[in-house]
Amino acid sequence: MARWDQILSLPVQSPPTLEFSSAELVWSKVEGWRDNIDRVALIPFARVDDFVRGESANKECPTRFHVEARRRRPAESTYKPKVDGILEYILYWCSFGPDDHRKGGVVRPSRTTYVPKKKPSGRPNTKRGCTCHFIVKRLIAEPSVALIIYNQDKHVDKKGLPCHGPQDKKSAGTRAMYAPYISEDLRLRVLSLLYVGVSVETIMQRHSESVERQGGPCNRDDLLTHRYVRRQERSIRRSTYELDTDDAVSISMWVESHQNQVFFYENFSDSDPFVLGIQTEWQLQQLIRFGNHGLLASDSKFGTNKLKYPIRSLVVFNSDNKAIPVAWIITPRFASGDTLRWMRALYDRVHMKDPKWKLAGFIVDDPSADILAIRLLTLFLFHIHLHDQVIV
Numbered sequence: 511m512a513r514w515d516q517i518l519s520l521p522v523q524s525p526p527t528l529e530f531s532s533a534e535l536v537w538s539k540v541e542g543w544r545d546n547i548d549r550v551a552l553i554p555f556a557r558v559d560d561f562v563r564g565e566s567a568n569k570e571c572p573t574r575f576h577v578e579a580r581r582r583r584p585a586e587s588t589y590k591p592k593v594d595g596i597l598e599y600i601l602y603w604c605s606f607g608p609d610d611h612r613k614g615g616v617v618r619p620s621r622t623t624y625v626p627k628k629k630p631s632g633r634p635n636t637k638r639g640c641t642c643h644f645i646v647k648r649l650i651a652e653p654s655v656a657l658i659i660y661n662q663d664k665h666v667d668k669k670g671l672p673c674h675g676p677q678d679k680k681s682a683g684t685r686a687m688y689a690p691y692i693s694e695d696l697r698l699r700v701l702s703l704l705y706v707g708v709s710v711e712t713i714m715q716r717h718s719e720s721v722e723r724q725g726g727p728c729n730r731d732d733l734l735t736h737r738y739v740r741r742q743e744r745s746i747r748r749s750t751y752e753l754d755t756d757d758a759v760s761i762s763m764w765v766e767s768h769q770n771q772v773f774f775y776e777n778f779s780d781s782d783p784f785v786l787g788i789q790t791e792w793q794l795q796q797l798i799r800f801g802n803h804g805l806l807a808s809d810s811k812f813g814t815n816k817l818k819y820p821i822r823s824l825v826v827f828n829s830d831n832k833a834i835p836v837a838w839i840i841t842p843r844f845a846s847g848d849t850l851r852w853m854r855a856l857y858d859r860v861h862m863k864d865p866k867w868k869l870a871g872f873i874v875d876d877p878s879a880d881i882l883a884i885r886l887l888t889l890f891l892f893h894i895h896l897h898d899q900v901i902v
């Protein structure tokens with residue numbers, strides 16, 4: 511049997527959790543893959559990020575994976591439909607490698623601009639020569655599927671020894687013991703404190719006090735640095751959202767550079783204004799987690815007096831009944847026809863990740879909203895049964 515036949519006949523695995531790691535997948539060994547046999551598995555291409563996150567949250571060796579190399583076939587290029595043709599190739603590498611900045615370590619010639627510091631262990635993302643890496647391929651034959659090829663699944667250096675995490679004795683007391691970056695939760699918390707005007711000094715003082723109270727650092731978030739918070743503060747201060755004096759140009763420039771966070775976009779046309787739907791990956795996760803069999807509410811008041819265009823926030827409620835904004839819609843005019851289109855896009859985005867996801871109800875705070883359209887929308891789009899709660 512040919513190798514590609516074997517690969518393409520493997521089941522596409524999609525564990526029902528928000529993120530998943532290699533431990534939750536069944537791996538196949540396919541013969542004839544180079545000299546050594548690599549482990550391969552198929553997952554939906556839309557869930558590659560979930561796999562990368564799950565793999566980073568490895569309990570025995572927490573880390574982060576970055577894109578070390580990526581090749582994409584240009585969209586307009588013509589190609590012969592070969593069975594092994596590749597649309598996209600992405601090489602993910604453990605962020606503690608591949609270079610080795612430890613004493614006596616090897617750094618690739620293209621990266622020799624790095625000058626070792628006196629105390630390299632203090633660097634937040636010190637490279638320690640980790641060889642752990644995997645490849646993601648998107649095949650022309652099955653573009654909705656990602657083929658994962660795990661070349662090296664152990665977090666070891668070239669000598670085969672643990673080079674970070676609890677098993678590496680030399681990393682004790684440094685960030686290399688934990689993941690190389692702070693968690694997304696803490697990052698967002700720091701950002702929101704900075705946005706409401708809390709100073710860098712206050713954030714760091716509160717942080718050090720709480721770490722001290724618990725008797726010293728014991729996870730990656732405890733190692734939050736002054737430098738990191740200051741850098742976030744500077745990037746907020748310097749950011750400008752008026753990229754061009756023409757709003758249409760400005761918006762399309764912003765959309766171009768934030769594609770991962772835009773789930774719906776229609777620019778100004780002759781008859782209609784623009785509609786922009788924004789959702790970060792974290793927000794999508796919260797929507798999936800707390801929106802499933804829960805309520806989604808639309809809040810049109812939040813921040814309206816500060817911005818040039820009205821913004822509508824969609825929120826879900828966590829277990830403490832606190833509202834979490836899970837998406838924003840910005841448009842000069844809210845019309846029911848537009849609402850149907852962006853809701854559809856949002857629904858499709860959620861269903862790519864979780865086909866079973868279902869809302870229990872939709873709350874609208876704006877009495878002028880087209881109630882009939884929203885009722886139809888909730889009934890058909892979200893498959894809500896008539897006895898379920900629809901509050902408008």
Ligand SMILES: [Zn+2]
Nearest residue numbers: 604640642665
């Ligand atoms: Zn590693």
